[in-house]
Amino acid sequence: MSGAAYLGVDVGSTSVKAAVYTSAGRCLGIAAKPSRSIRPHIGWSEQDMDEVWSLTLDVMRAVIEAAGVRIDAIGVSGQGDGLWALDDGRRPVRNAILWNDARADDLVLGWIADGTSAELSRYSRTSNWAGTAGTLLRWLEDNEPESAARVRHVLFCKDWINFRLTGVLSTDYSDASIPFLDIGTRAYAPEALDLLGIGRHGGALPAPARSTDVKGGLTAEAAAALGLAKGIPVATGTIDLGAQMAGMNLGRPGDVYLVLGTTAMLNIVTAPEPFAGEPVGATLAHSYADRFIRVIAPLTGTQAYDWFLSVNPDLAALGDAGAVASGFGRLAAAAPAGSNGALFLPYLAGERAPFVAPQATGAFHGLTTATSRADLARAVLEGVAFSLKHCVRSTGLAHPAQVFLTGGGGRNAFWCDILANVLGTTIVASDESDHGLWGSALIAAAAVGHLDVEAPPHRPQQLRRHAPDPSTIEAYERPFELYAAISGLSAPLWDARRTALRHIGDRP
Incomplete structure (x- = not known):
């Protein structure tokens, strides 16, 4: 839509970035700030959830002011996995525990040895690891029972930001995939939670939606903090990988995308497949196509x-x-x-x-x-x-x-x-370093019906x-x-x- 502009946000574990794009994919402004991780013990990795929200607000405000245009929709992507838990007052139970946290290594090794991991993969098509929400919830049950008892809502990073923007608790299929989703039915598997010994938390999981759905509009409080109009649509959003692949228009079976960052991530688009034994890596629902992403993410890079x-x-x-x-x-x-x-x-x-x-x-x-x-x-x-x-x-x-x-x-x-x-x-x-931001903005534009995320406008780039x-x-x-x-x-x-x-x- 001519004259429209979309705000894409990427909330990572080391930085928060935001950019504004036109419907033709032209970047009108970009802002970024480093984020802080907390490491109370060797192998632990946490973030203060309120601090992440405050930092995200700062970055969004900066790019909105720099772009100087009306924002038509907002799309947020974020780091995947980890545990971002809220209590019955919808406040953080504790610091978020991140995807790269290793405190639950012994749990994972035990589940590998006794066959729990193999059985769990029947549902999620994923080799479970220490930094997934399921593993960390079980760790919380065993080591911080008071915190576990207060958990009422289990979110992911971008869901926390979306909640603060809209007041709506939601998630999308890409984040919901690991480790609770039954890939075959695209619904949560109670058996998966039971295998991990956290069955009582099934009601804490928000129903997943498509990344390109609108799950709410800016609240009056968030709008005032950003200098925007109340009610601007916010897309459900996606895991950061999903936004990157959307930004590169990678959604066809056989498309392969490699991210060579601090750790590597090899991503292969596949059609839905029947279970054929414990897989290598993880399986995510694609952010917009009726397909899946096989994610093989070695810690090398x-x-x-x-x-x-x-x-x-x-x-x-x-x-x-x-x-x-x-x-x-x-x-x-x-x-x-x-x-x-x-x-x-x-x-x-x-x-x-x-x-x-x-x-x-x-x-x-x-x-x-x-x-x-x-x-x-x-x-x-x-x-x-x-x-x-x-x-x-x-x-x-x-x-x-x-x-x-x-x-x-x-x-x-x-x-x-x-x-x-x-x-x-x-x-x-x-x-180029803004594929995830453009992908988030593209998902926002698709959520309000302005663009087709599967046929995005061509953006010139050096390859x-x-x-x-x-x-x-x-x-x-x-x-x-x-x-x-x-x-x-x-x-x-x-x-x-x-x-x-x-x-x-x-x-x-």
């Missing part, structure tokens, strides 16, 4: 790159991010494909795909007196690429013809070349295509098989390390 920089400060001191990436690439390029036999297991924060192993740790293998710093640098980049290939292979899905790539790692051209050759497919990399080289693909075959073998044999060592270090409080 740019944190391995960042770690190598932290122990090589001369590289980190080269300048801005582009200069550092170029310097890292030059160093790694001095070693051949396969890093002269050096292999890196990138499990610096445990692992959750293609297997769940919170006790996993990183390691170099194959080092000799001839191993150089260049070998180690390249091995780090290759190790992350091998992890992603391990994930792709474990799905059993068709080999992708191409992979769309965003995230900080996608701006490193040399790393993109390695990914193309390890995965054996063309990498289409985008340097780089990294095609694989057949000879380099072959050079990576044996190193990858060795990587997979070493990874598979490492579990007893990880368990032994965990046991040995418990007495000094080191919880990986």
